[in-house]
Amino acid sequence: MELEQIYLDKGKDYTPRTQHLDKQGRAKFVNHLILESSPYLLQHAHNPVNWYPFSDEAFDKAKAENKPIFISIGYATCHWCHVMARESFENEEIARVMNEHFVCIKVDREERPDLDAIYMNAVQMMTGSGGWPLSVFLMP
Structure with a gap:
């Protein structure tokens, strides 16, 4: 089923979390996070960034298109995660560059503490923080 149709099938009780709405109040953008159950990931389902969940599909796409992967890990109650979403991931020009040059993956650290630990350890070893x-x- 097409992502747009999945969004529409959510019905009138579903409120997209985005500033990018058409004249009827519907979200202009729908990405692969619309298929997820995580409230944090669903918060990003209408970013102009073409987000994927951490999945074989995302890694296969990166390999097929020979693109590096951008992974963003956060959680629903993280203040700075919301700031980054508002200042970067909701910005259409930034999203255009991200979509053109990367396969973008969003991870909810509360649902995937295993992935959070792996990538946090790697970043801390490389940068000290x-x-x-x-x-x-990363490269695919």
Whole structure:
């Protein structure tokens, strides 16, 4: 089923969390996070960034398109995660660059503490510090 149709099937009780609405109040953007159950990931389902959940599909896309991967790890009650979403992921020009040059993956650290631990440890070993939102760039 097409992502747009999945969004529409959510019905009138569903409120997209985005500033990008059409004249009817519907979200202009729908990405692969619309398929997720995590409240944090659903908060990003209408960003102009074409987010994927951490999945084989995302890694296969990166390999097929020979693009690096951008992973953003955060959680629903993280203040700075919301600031980054508002200042970066809701910005259409930034999203255009991200979508053109990367396969973008969003991770809810509360649902995937295993992934959070792996990537946080790697970032801390490389930089000496870490925190959220955690941004990681990798090759497929």
